[in-house]
Amino acid sequence: MVTALFSGVIRTGLVLLSGLVLALSGMTARSAQLLVHVQDAEGQPVESAAILVRALDQPREPPSGREEIVDQVDREFVPAAIVVPVNTRILFPNNDDIRHHVYSFSEAKSFELPLYTGRPARPIEFPNPGIVAIACNIHDWMLAHIYVVDAPWHGLTDDEGVWRVSGLPAGRYGVEVWHHGLAEEQQAVGEIELDADASAEMEATVEVAIGPSPRRAPRPGRRGYR
Numbered sequence: 370m371v372t373a374l375f376s377g378v379i380r381t382g383l384v385l386l387s388g389l390v391l392a393l394s395g396m397t398a399r400s401a402q403l404l405v406h407v408q409d410a411e412g413q414p415v416e417s418a419a420i421l422v423r424a425l426d427q428p429r430e431p432p433s434g435r436e437e438i439v440d441q442v443d444r445e446f447v448p449a450a451i452v453v454p455v456n457t458r459i460l461f462p463n464n465d466d467i468r469h470h471v472y473s474f475s476e477a478k479s480f481e482l483p484l485y486t487g488r489p490a491r492p493i494e495f496p497n498p499g500i501v502a503i504a505c506n507i508h509d510w511m512l513a514h515i516y517v518v519d520a521p522w523h524g525l526t527d528d529e530g531v532w533r534v535s536g537l538p539a540g541r542y543g544v545e546v547w548h549h550g551l552a553e554e555q556q557a558v559g560e561i562e563l564d565a566d567a568s569a570e571m572e573a574t575v576e577v578a579i580g581p582s583p584r585r586a587p588r589p590g591r592r593g594y595r
């Protein structure tokens with residue numbers, strides 16, 4: 370049985386696809402789940418877009434930060450995209466046998482870790498929401514994006530452009546899609562009302578150029594390798 374449940378949707382970009390009641394009999398905690406699918410203008414899935422979900426009927430409490438690691442392996446950042454709550458502290462260890470020089474000029478956080486090997490003495494703290502692009506001053510293909518968010522529910526889309534969350538209490542939610550290829554005013558925003566035991570799907574189409582594939586480190590022995 371499929372029953373449409375939802376009234377409020379959508380300002381721009383992020384639209385409700387379907388809502389249905391799940392028969393979750395026997396579960397004591399009544400909660401909803403939400404699936405968000407992000408695609409580009411050609412209908413191709415957008416991987417590593419950050420999804421932010423906020424309860425609109427409850428007071429905003431910033432999520433507490435955590436400890437994370439963005440590694441440097443084979444002259445690449447690993448992972449190349451990460452979403453973290455504000456006040457997260459990220460350590461940037463260098464696992465290569467050469468030196469890297471990690472920096473960011475982003476508004477949400479600018480910092481610099483001058484040429485180093487091994488484990489830096491301390492992590493970098495990210496107190497402000499926003500997209501932080503990090504790079505290496507020596508290897509110009511090295512690039513990663515840190516999505517610093519103040520939404521209690523958050524995650525990154527997978528290679529099919531999908532992210533899902535469960536355990537949402539019934540209520541109204543604001544949903545945002547962030548991607549480093551989007552200007553702030555292009556970020557997709559939507560609203561949804563979820564009943565307990567409901568499951569909903571939303572879809573965002575964003576004008577972002579995905580390109581053929583991300584630049585990778587040159588293979589050993591080829592020109593340009595440093």
Ligand SMILES: [Cu+2]
Pocket residue numbers: 444468469470505506507508511
């Ligand atoms: Cu480097």
